[in-house]
Structure formats: structure tokens, C-alpha cells
Amino acid sequence: EAQVTQNPRYLITVTGKKLTVTCSQNMNHEYMSWYRQDPGLGLRQIYYSMNVEVTDKGDVPEGYKVSRKEKRNFPLILESPSPNQTSLYFCASSSRLSGANVLTFGAGSRLTVL
Amino acid sequence: DQQVKQNSPSLSVQEGRISILNCDYTNSMFDYFLWYKKYPAEGPTFLISISSIKDKNEDGRFTVFLNKSAKHLSLHIVPSQPGDSAVYFCAATFSSGTYKYIFGTGTRLKVLA
Numbered sequence: 495e496a497q498v499t500q501n502p503r504y505l506i507t508v509t510g511k512k513l514t515v516t517c518s519q520n521m522n523h524e525y526m527s528w529y530r531q532d533p534g535l536g537l538r539q540i541y542y543s544m545n546v547e548v549t550d551k552g553d554v555p556e557g558y559k560v561s562r563k564e565k566r567n568f569p570l571i572l573e574s575p576s577p578n579q580t581s582l583y584f585c586a587s588s589s590r591l592s593g594a595n596v597l598t599f600g601a602g603s604r605l606t607v608l
Numbered sequence: 609d610q611q612v613k614q615n616s617p618s619l620s621v622q623e624g625r626i627s628i629l630n631c632d633y634t635n636s637m638f639d640y641f642l643w644y645k646k647y648p649a650e651g652p653t654f655l656i657s658i659s660s661i662k663d664k665n666e667d668g669r670f671t672v673f674l675n676k677s678a679k680h681l682s683l684h685i686v687p688s689q690p691g692d693s694a695v696y697f698c699a700a701t702f703s704s705g706t707y708k709y710i711f712g713t714g715t716r717l718k719v720l721a
Contacts, residue, residue, distance in 0.1 A: 498651070534713060537697060599644075
């Protein structure tokens with residue numbers, strides 16, 4: 495089954511404790527990205543990657559890092575999490591459809607930073 | 609600056625009636641628009657899209673209308689079903705493949721049986 499898999503789905507951590515949210519897709523998509531969803535703010539792009547070893551900042555990159563060493567994986571790293579990073583995170587990858595890319599999303603990772 | 613706006617946070621509709629969800633954008637350079645549906649505890653799923661060269665796209669019960677001069681798009685669901693109850697996000701992007709997506713804040717649709 496074609497899918498984007500995120501782990502963990504739920505995580506409670508404390509301020510300053512480094513964590514990584516993994517994302518893997520099995521569709522051979524070149525493009526992958528991370529979003530966070532917050533009440534009243536919708537989905538905001540954190541980072542995206544056009545291909546292996548190619549990453550770029552989205553709209554809200556502060557406090558996050560990413561890497562793209564393999565095509566299928568795009569982990570999101572929080573080096574020193576803070577409470578304002580408490581959010582629902584989605585990883586997505588894209589396929590080309592009718593001239594633009596349609597995103598396929600993972601199920602989400604709910605992160606709470608105390 | 610919210611480039612894509614969904615001004616109605618929620619909408620309730622009777623089963624069988626039409627649901628109309630609205631979305632406005634400010635950047636006239638956007639040329640591709642998408643609607644995603646999101647159920648609780650799941651990721652958003654693609655619903656329907658439209659290119660700026662069209663003013664309407666239909667897929668079964670779902671139709672998206674685009675008014676470029678007004679920078680407005682709408683999603684019509686006819687007839688509405690209880691299973692349509694979800695949060696709907698509109699998104700705007702560029703068909704040139706910049707991979708830049710701007711999402712609206714979402715509208716929660718509740719279809720009443």
C-alpha cells in the first residue's frame with residue numbers, strides 16, 4: 495500500500511530533550527515536506543526537500559532541522575524542543591497530477607513539550 | 609500575512625443538502641488550487657483540484673469553482689452525507705513545480721443526519 499509513515503504518533507517530552515520524528519514514504523516520491531497544524535493557523539510548512547541532499551526552509555523553520563540522506567526518509571529533528579513546538583505534525587510527499595503536485599500526508603504526530 | 613483564507617471556521621448542513629465551502633487568496637500568481645479533507649486522527653487526504661485555466665472541476669458529488677478575478681474558490685458537495693463531516697483545507701500552489709503550498713486555516717463541516 496502506498497503510504498507515508500510517521501513515528502511516533504504521540505509523544506510527550508520535556509523542554510530541551512532532543513527528539514526526532516521519522517517519516518518514510520514507499521512511493522519513490524522526490525518531494526517531501528513537514529507541516530505543523532495549530533488551531534486557527536491551519537497547516538504551515540516547516541521544511542521541504544526536493545530530492546536527496548536538497549532541503550529548504552518553509553514558513554516556520556525556527557527550532558527545527560531536517561535531513562534527506564535517502565529518498566524515502568525525511569526525519570524532523572527538534573534539537574532543543576520548547577513548549578511553543580507543541581503541535582500536530584504532518585509529513586507529506588508528492589506525486590505529479592495534472593501539472594502540479596498532489597501531497598500525500600502521513601497520519602500525523604502529536605507532540606507535547608512540557 | 610495569510611495568503612489563503614477560509615473565513616468560516618465551521619459549517620453545519622443537513623444531510624442531502626448542498627455544502628458550500630469558501631476560500632479566498634491574495635496572491636494572483638497562484639495557478640493551482642487543491643482541497644483536502646481531514647478526519648480526526650488522520651492526515652489530510654486529497655479531494656479535488658483545479659488549475660487556473662479552468663473555472664470548474666467536477667468529481668462525483670464534489671465540484672470546485674474558481675473565480676480568478678475575485679481570487680475566490682469554492683467547494684460544493686451535493687448531496688452532503690454524514691461521512692463528509694470533516695475539516696476541509698484549501699491550498700494554493702504554483703504548477704511550475706516550486707513545491708510551495710499555502711494552506712488555509714480549515715473549515716469544519718458537520719453534516720447532520
